[in-house]
Amino acid sequence: MDLILKGGGCENVGAQFSLPDSRLRAGRDLDGVRRAVLMAVHDAQGLGCAPGVLGIAIGGDRGTGYAASKAVLLRRLDDTHPDQPLARLERQITEEANQLGIGPMGFGGRTTVLGAKITHLHRLPACYFVTVSYMCWAYRRRRMAVDGDIIRYD
Numbered sequence: 001m002d003l004i005l006k007g008g009g010c011e012n013v014g015a016q017f018s019l020p021d022s023r024l025r026a027g028r029d030l031d032g033v034r035r036a037v038l039m040a041v042h043d044a045q046g047l048g049c050a051p052g053v054l055g056i057a058i059g060g061d062r063g064t065g066y067a068a069s070k071a072v073l074l075r076r077l078d079d080t081h082p083d084q085p086l087a088r089l090e091r092q093i094t095e096e097a098n099q100l101g102i103g104p105m106g107f108g109g110r111t112t113v114l115g116a117k118i119t120h121l122h123r124l125p126a127c128y129f130v131t132v133s134y135m136c137w138a139y140r141r142r143r144m145a146v147d148g149d150i151i152r153y154d
Helices: 010-013 030-044 062-074 082-099
Strands: 002-006 017-018 052-056 113-119 131-134 141-147 150-153
Touching: 002 062, 010 131, 017 030, 017 062, 030 052, 030 082, 030 131, 052 062, 052 082, 062 113, 062 131, 062 141, 082 113
Parallel strands: 052 113
Antiparallel strands: 002 141, 017 131, 052 131, 141 150
């Protein structure tokens, strides 16, 4: 059983982009993903109980992108993505988002996000969605597995 307790504030700042996006100069590549995510952080301006955690889904359709971007928030904040290019992108997005100077609740500062978690989905050739969901700083999530009489928490 997976549980994520998200409030309306972090739901209000979610975003979805269809690449390529000429406004962002974002192509259908990891740099385009980076540009889209940083635009979502910029547009949020510290709302959504910032500093928050970013859940990012690359691919899928509009619906599955949002579901996957929320599900990836179940990962531990201190873990590392097993795919090295995506692990580097998670670190880069976190570092660059924190260089925007937005800070907690948009009052300025060096901590705009606490981390970024990326997942990817298959996609149709006609679309390349990048979906960003926020989780507030409290990062309220829990995973529980029940196997007979044994209950395990993550």
